[in-house]
Amino acid sequence: MEDVTFGQDQTRVEDVLGAFGPFERVGVAYSGGVDSATLLALAARALGPDRVVAVLGVSPSLAAAERAGAHDVAAFIGVPVVEVRTHEGDNPAYQRNGPDRCFHCKDELFTRIDGSVATVHRLDVIAYGENADDARRPDRPGSRAASEHAVLRPLADAGLDKAAVRRIARVLELPCADKPAAPCLASRIPHFEEVSPEKLAQVEAAESALRALGFVDCRVRHHGEMARVELLVEDIPRAVAPGLREDINAALRSAGFRFVTIDLAGIQSGAFTLPLVAGSAGVAASHG
The missing domain is CATH 3.40.50.620 (HUPs)
Incomplete structure (x- = not known):
């Protein structure tokens, strides 16, 4: 080599x-x-x-x-x-x-x-x-x-x-050198709510739709009928602008969600787990 x-x-x-x-x-x-x-x-x-x-x-x-x-x-x-x-x-x-x-x-x-x-x-x-x-x-x-x-x-x-x-x-010139972190799909489901293949497929479809709209780094947190979308903070203004906002809403409704919301805190690594194991929701770090 x-x-x-x-x-x-x-x-x-x-x-x-x-x-x-x-x-x-x-x-x-x-x-x-x-x-x-x-x-x-x-x-x-x-x-x-x-x-x-x-x-x-x-x-x-x-x-x-x-x-x-x-x-x-x-x-x-x-x-x-x-x-x-x-x-x-x-x-x-x-x-x-x-x-x-x-x-x-x-x-x-x-x-x-x-x-x-x-x-x-x-x-x-x-x-x-x-x-x-x-x-x-x-x-x-x-x-x-x-x-x-x-x-x-x-x-x-x-x-x-x-x-x-x-x-x-x-x-090493690896193609994934700057790839955003991509935790498994189960991490999008709040703790103590059952993980099921149907929920995982719903999250996958929603995040795939967001990437198709140009949001390379994203999470769709599954809250029953509601999708809570986490994006890079710098992407939030673009996401809520007229036109794209409607596209996001339509795409995530097509994935099976009834309500769509964007989390103004942006992407939060460990958003569900850290509050339970560290005792504070404020320790969740960005981009994990």
């Missing part, structure tokens, strides 16, 4: 590369987002792409556009994708949608990998793309699932935060 340097992140990148050194074959739990894609690319640099497998969990909580994009990015890196059908939606604990929902989702993914993919593809270890910012947040129960399944987290262990991961992705 072409030699590149990573500037201020060089030492930490070397730590990530070194984490893969003891293994013959590695699987990366992969979504196509910047964290998992950067980890996948670094694993390929450390071992060679023929010794790395990208494992993509597929369920109703993964939007079709995200699935297709993940394949495109993996093809750019040169690593094969293995899709694993996950069934977290059959788990009553996941359906209940408590603050630990992500634990049940990741536990299902890692269990499926342990039960089939690791053996078939002769994988010595699985890694996933938790970064150092994620490791400090209280609303990431998926981290517990990773620990229980002995999954590696080389980015977090090396101290690479989100900003550093994006810098590395740009050096």
Whole structure:
């Protein structure tokens, strides 16, 4: 592979590369987002792409556009994708949608990998793309699932935060380097309201319609008959302007919502989970 340097992140990148050194074959739990894609690319640099497998969990909580994009990015890196059908939606604990929902989702993914993919593809270890910012947040129960399944987290262990991961992705010229965060569709449903395939499909259709209208970074929070739309703050004036406002309203009504509202706070990462695990709604950060 072409030699590149990573500037201020060089030492930490070397730590990530070194984490893969003891293994013959590695699987990366992969979504196509910047964290998992950067980890996948670094694993390929450390071992060679023929010794790395990208494992993509597929369920109703993964939007079709995200699935297709993940394949495109993996093809750019040169690593094969293995899709694993996950069934977290059959788990009553996941359906209940408590603050630990992500634990049940990741536990299902890692269990499926342990039960089939690791053996078939002769994988010595699985890694996933938790970064150092994620490791400090209280609303990431998926981290517990990773620990229980002995999954590696080389980015977090090396101290690479989100900003550093994006810098590395740009050096590697990954197509997703500046891709907005895209949490799973279930994150749009308030906690303790049941997650169902119908709700997930409704959210996916609504967000797809917003992207078609030019809103690249968006969330549609599902509040029964009402859609609460989160956009970048700078996009809100455009969204409420005559013409586009009517288009948004019509598109989201077509997705099955009766009422459509735009949240003036903009995009809020962890909007449903952080108030429950941190005790304050004010700690939700933008752009997560």
